[in-house]
Each structure stands twice: as C-alpha cells, then as structure tokens.
Amino acid sequence: MEIAVDQIGSIAVATVPVDELDASNAGEFKRDIAPVLQANTRLVLDLSRLRFVDSSGLGAMVSCLRQLSAKSGDLKLCGMSKQVRGLFELVRMHRIFDIYGTKEEAIHAFEH
C-alpha cells in the first residue's frame, strides 16, 4: 500500500491509506511502514481514513510502537473514528498508545 509520509522536522507523519486494516492487509502495512520506522524515531500515524481495524491491524500498530520504543522513539496516533477508538478501548490498547484528536495536536505533543 502506498503510505504517504510528511516529514515535519524530525517528526514523520504517515497516513494509513485504507478504510480497513485487517488480516488481509496488515502484513502489507507492516512491510510498507518498515522503511519509515527505520528512518525515524518520532512517528505520527494518521488514522483518519480508517473505519475498521481488527486484531491483526492493531497488532501491526503495536509492532510499530515496539520498534520505535526499542530505539527510544515514540509513536503517536491521531484522527481515530469513534468506532476505531472503541476497539482500542475494548482491548486496552488505548493505554499503551498516545492518542490525539488531530495531527496538529500529535505533532505539538512531540514538540513539547
């Protein structure tokens, strides 16, 4: 999948380019986000297009977080729909991610 990445200083802002992130495309997402993770330590994932995520999709995001944490970086999420946010809460993943309403808020959080 084509993941658009904006570089704002040292912060990479990547937009998840699909409506559904699940078992059918989570592997593809992990493969295509890998270069972004290698090149950056501070990443914002913009989920505003995402309408559904399953455990494979969530697992892919956890994997991103772990890779960044391993090199003392961080991942912040933004733009979650109510449904996607609900799923994060349902499985307690909202507690391990830093979650913001908008891209600007997430970038701001990195900067301060």
Added chain:
Amino acid sequence: MPSNTKRVEKVEKPATADLISSIQESIRRHARYSLGKLWNDLSRRELFNAVALSVRDRLVDQMLETEERYRKDAPKRINYLSIEFLIGQSLGNHLHNLGIRDLYRQALSNFGADLEAVEECEEDAALGNGGLGRLAACFLDSFATLGIPACGYGINYEYGLFKQEIDDGYQIEKADNWLAQSTPWEIPRPDEACLVPVYGRIEHGVDRKGVYNPMWMDWKVLIGIPHDMLISGYGSRTVSLLRLYAARSSRDFDMQIFNDGDYFKAVEQKIASETISKLLYPSDAIVVGKELRLVQEYFLVACAMRDIVRRFEQDHGGFQDFSAKVALQLNDTHPALAVAELMRILVDEKELEWEEAWTITQATLGYTNHTLAPEALEKWPVPLFESVLPRHLQIIYEINRRLLDRVSVTYPGDVERIRRMSIIEESAPPKQVRMASLAMVGSHSINGVSGIHTELVKTSLAPDFFQLFPERFNNKTNGITQRQWLLKANPGLANLISSTIGERWLTDLYGLRDLESHAANAGFQAEFHKVKRSNKEKLARIIRDTARLKVDPDSLFDVQVKRIHAYKRQLLNVMHIIDEYLSLVEDGRQPTVPRTYIFAGKAAPGYWFAKQIIKLIHNVGRVINNDSRASQWIKVAFVPDYRVSLAEKIIPAADLSEQISTAGTEASGTGNMKLALNGAVTIGTLDGANIEILEEVGEDNLFICGLKVAEIRVMREQKSYRPGEYYARNPHVKRVVDSFSSNLFCPHEPDLFAWIPASVLDANDEHFHLADFTPYVEAQEKAGNTFRDRGRWVRMAILNVAGMGKFSSDRTVAEYAREIWGVRGVKGSTLLD
C-alpha cells in the same frame, strides 16, 4: 365474527367509515409499495404481511413518541436480558393492545377476507424453548402496558425451536426457518451495529504509566446487527422495544483468498461468524460445554451492554449515576457474563477503579434463578472459557479472589465453605466457571420465581450465599399476561367476564375476584359452560385434523401440555391412563367419567427419555383408541408441534390441568396459571406456583396429591424410598408396571418399554413415580366424580378463574420494578405505586 366480541373492545374508537377506509388504503399501499404486488395477485400470506405492515406503521409512530418521552424525562431504564423470547404470533396481540381489532376486521371484511384466517398465516416466532422464554415475552407485554421504560435484549435466531412431526409415534425434528419468508415485525438497524471481539489471548504488559495492562490480543471480531421488534402495551401510549441481535461477519469474505481462487475458504469465516445467531439450542435445561453456546451467550451480553452503555452516555453524564439510571435483569444464568462484561467496560474502557466499578455493577444487576437441580446449573470448563473470553476469565478470577477473601474473613478456617462458594469449581479437572455463583456475587438482587422455589434457593441451592448476603434474596412469583392468555386466546370467556364484571381485569387481574359472587349463579354457569363447550369443539376439530382422532367434546378434557421431561412426569399420567384402561377391560370397572387425555409438548432432540415418553403416549393411545371396549370411555390424543399459537387453542378447551411435577422440581410453572385462568381445574402436586394457586383458589377448588417437598427430602436423606414395596403390595401398581414389560403397548417392537419397570422400580428413581401413583389415581377419581356434577364442576372452574388475580405478569413486573429496580410511579400505573 361472533357478535359478542365487540363487548370487550370498548377501548376501540368508533369504527367509523373514515378509519376503516384509511386502514384499507394503508393495507393496499403496503401490498403495492412494500411487497411490490398487484392487489389481485396477493396470496393470503402476503395479505397478512400487508396487514402487519400497516399495523406496524402505527406501532412505529407510538414507539417514536415513547422514545421522545423517555428522552425528555430521562427515566431509569430497565434492560431485560434473556437468551430466549418465546413470542408466538404478534398480529392479534397488537390489534387488541391498540384497540383496533374491530376496525381491521371490518376493513378485511370489506376486502372479502377474514381476520382470523389472516392471523393464522403468521409464523410463530419460536425464539424459545418453553417457560423461561415465554415468561420473558409476557414480561415485555406487561412492561409496555404498565409504561415501564424497558427494553428486552435477545438473539435473532434464524432457526427457532424445531417443528415437531410425528412418525409412527416417534418425534421427528424439522428445522424452523421462521425468517425464511421474512417477518414484517422486525426493523433492522445496521447503522447501530456493534463489534464483539472473541477468542485470543492476554498479553501481560504495562501501560504508558508503567501500570499493569493486560491487553486482549489476536481476537476475532463478530458484528452484531440489531433488529427491533415493537412491543405494544394494552391501551397505553407505550410501545417499547425487543432488540434482537443477528451475528454478521466483519467482512463479507476475504478478498485476498477469493482472488487467489479459493471461494469456499474465503466465505468460511463469514459462515462461521454468522453461525452464532443461526440456531436456538433446543434444550429446556442446560447446554453443557458447547463452545458455540458460550459464544452465543457472550454475543448477547456484549451487544446488549454496548447498546445500554451507549444509550446511557447519550442521555446522562458520569458513570457514578449508572445504576440510578440503568437496571439489568438477568433471566437465568445465560446472560450472567454481564457481570464480567460490565466490569470490563467500567475498568478497562472507562478507567474506573475496581471498587467503584464493582459497586456500580452490583447495584445495576439483578439475577433471576429458574432452576434448582444442581446438575442443571450452568458451568463452563476453564480452558474453553479462557480460549473464548481470556480477559473475562481474568476479571472473574479477581472477582473470585475478593469474594473468597470476604468468606475467609467471615468464616475463618472454613475451607469447605470456601470450596463450595468459589466461582471456580476446582474439584475435578478441568476446573469449571460456575455461572450461578458469578450471577449471585455480581447482583444486588437474587430472586426465585415462586414462594417455595425461593425458599429452596435459600436453603438447598445456595445456602452459603444466602448466609453471606441474605438481604439480596427475594421472591417474585411468575405471572402471565391476561391480554394474550385470556383476551386473545379465549374471546368467548373474555367477553363473558367483561359483560359480567366489566373490563377492569384487563389491566388489574385482581378484578376477577368479582366473579366469585357469580360462581353459584345458574345462568352464569350455563354461559360459562357454553363457552367451554365451544372451545372444546374447536379443539376436537384440531385433534381430528392433526392427530387423526375423533374425540367427544362432552368428555372430560384432561390436559397435560408442556415440555416432555422426567420431572414433569408425563409418565405418571400415562400410568394412570393404563390403570384406568386395564381396570375397564380386565376388571370391568368403568371409569368415573368419559375422558379425553390430551398431551402436547416437545422433547429435546438429544433427550432419549423424553422421546421415549412421546412414543409411549402414542403407543398407549393406539391400543386404547382402537379398543372398542374403551371407545366410549377413554381417548388418548397427542397434538403435534406444541407452540404458543397451539397453546392458545388447547388451553381454553381444558377441563383438567395436569401439574404433577415431582415436588421440589418445578420452579414455578406458568402453564398452570394459563390453564386455571381459562377455567381448568388443577390436579397437581404441591410444587412451584401450584402452592400459590391453592392459596388463591382454596383447597376445595383443586385436586392436590402426592408427596410434599419435605417428605421427599426425608426419603432422600434416609434412603427410605422402596418402590418394590408399592409394586408388591398394590396389584394396580403391579399390573401397570408389568404392562410395560408385557409388550402390550409395543407388540411390533418387543421390549421397547422394558426400561420403564427398571426405572420406576429403582430405589433411586428421582421422581418417585410409584409413591405418588396411588394418591394421584385417587385424586383423578375424585376429579372424575366431581366432573359428573356439572354445576359443582363449573362453579369450581369459575372460582379458579376468579382466583387468578395474583398471577398476572403485571403484578410480577410491578414487584420487580418496585423492589428490585427501584422504579415507581410511572404515570397511570397504579400497580407501581
């Protein structure tokens, strides 16, 4: 149309030409635009659909008005969670409740159609097995009638309870695809779909603050699509909802696999997901260890809780007020996962502290127990539970740890008590999760469903829990809705009652007491008898058409209609029939009165005993019905495919109501109430609600027989039951028992019933058939003699009807509302004040 039908329907507006014309227009519009049919091409079933849709329009208007009212007043809402809702047919109920029956009758008559014939086209919504599901349906009627803000939550099974066919006396089960032709009553709400994760594992980690954070990983997701059925209340402005969830796959199918060419594999997961709501389990007792059933139960609970929490957050503020605005009643243990699910939501999602979440959970939940048999209490193996609901098992472990801490402090050193009370049964591998214990610990109210049942819950089933928190235990004797079971099912009697004492009974069943002063009135008795005779004629025609048997409406209609089960003792009934038959043909002793023994009921497909009983009834019937010596005295009929709509025809025609469960086994029973309300006299044991029926109608007006609960307890404790002594001492007992091994009733299948003597002569016979045989035969003799005196019998029957006030589900629901849910003073509902 019977001319007297109009008398009970004064709630209706005058049947003006304009109203009738608008109804006709509405029906025509739905035929054309909803069904896409030319009027002249409509089948009767399609006409039913068009009529139902036109009625649904009115219900929708009232439902929206009801919701608007609730939104404004923000009342406490009652949520009734039940794995079964045995609704039956709906059109007739709605027409009665909305007071528009005569208008629709006239409108259809103008089309050249007959309302009753159209009503008969409706498939029963058989989303239940028996008493538990039917109770839930009666409660919905009462909620709406009393104006209680309530919502039922259940599963939209694609296949309801199987249809029963009989082949050579054997039950054959046929699938009941009640949704095959779609139902006009459901409104699908795909926009309110919810996601339900299941399976997976817990990953133990820490959150961003370094606090322990168990994450639920690798789950699969189901989607629950709500389908709303509209529930009308009698003469009230309230139309409430029954929200039934259908399971759908999260994806139509995996496109990747599909593109790779394996279409069947691609749809596999979709099919597996949708299986969750495919089938109602056809057992009236417990479904043991079935993974699909556990997923079903969680699916119901998860969908319901998500909807309830969503509505609460929409209408209210913080969760501190949750229990003040939300009550949840668990209809038996099937929805007991609500304890863990609400805790999970409050702790995991809403981030409340455990103690606060626990206080809210307990204050919100109430649990209704429906069974006493320890072996029937629902348990799930821990490995299965952990595989399906790993996070919930963690939560249950923590609930249990805190419970057992409390028990240890309260009863220091009482290790045995701790073992008994633990939610996790550890005695034999694998460990089991005890759902009744979970429900009791997590609820502020634990109720039984009849006085004796509640006492037995306290003293036999859960004495440890009763000692630990006695204030939680209370009784709510079951009830039935008189609108369905008298007004709709028995219009002749309803009209007679209303024209004699007025219509108060429709919303206050205690009003039937006014019939007492008419019980000895010869004119009233004659009218009463006439109605019963007419109902018996109708049932005789049904028996002729379905059981291929001609029966005499002047004979005593002796009726046992209910699930076929050992504890309900259809076998005892059959033993009496055989005794009466053999006394006639071998001893020349004529019965007291000509009788037609009428049975109906389904056996769980995997329940061998019950299926044998059905075969036995047919075989005994075949011998007796074909014996010319017995033809004017005894007939035995088994009416196939017992269901709500058939019950509505059998019950009004019954003279004698068989309620002969082994004392201490029937939690309440509601068939006993329906039959008595329709003027049948009870012959029964002191079990369940029979005891309260006795209290209400007086001992002179029913026939009580058999061992009492305390006597059975002593016999069990002292192991003093010796059925062989009854067999040796009483030649009638011996002859009946021997008839089973003589092949008298199975000449073409030798030894078919040879298991029965072994069973009833076993000192461990749980149901004490031989001990209760003679008292039962004597009570039957007394009943027969009484029936010969028509005046006396009819007076008894009238006094039974008059004494049924207590057994309205309006009274039951009002008690739940006042004493468990804390709901009072809904406008116009005096029962709640």
